[in-house]
Amino acid sequence: MFSLLLNLLLGLRNIRASFDSLLWFCLLAYAENLESQAQELIDAENAKQEAEKAVAASADAASSE
Secondary structure (H helix, E strand, O other), X not given: OHHHHHHHXXXXXXXXXXXXXXXXXXXHXXXXXXXXXXXXXXXXXXXXXXXXXXXXXXXXXXXXX
């Protein structure tokens, strides 16, 4: 009876370790996805600011002529 209980507990521990590994893998994948989305937003904002600067510079050049 003791060995059966011990085997059951060891099996549960192995299942838990596998679950924890899978959970960490999923969390890391999610974090990488969020990081990628954040970088895309940063790049889009930088491009927008550069375009606004170019429009402002063009307007300044046109007004000084």
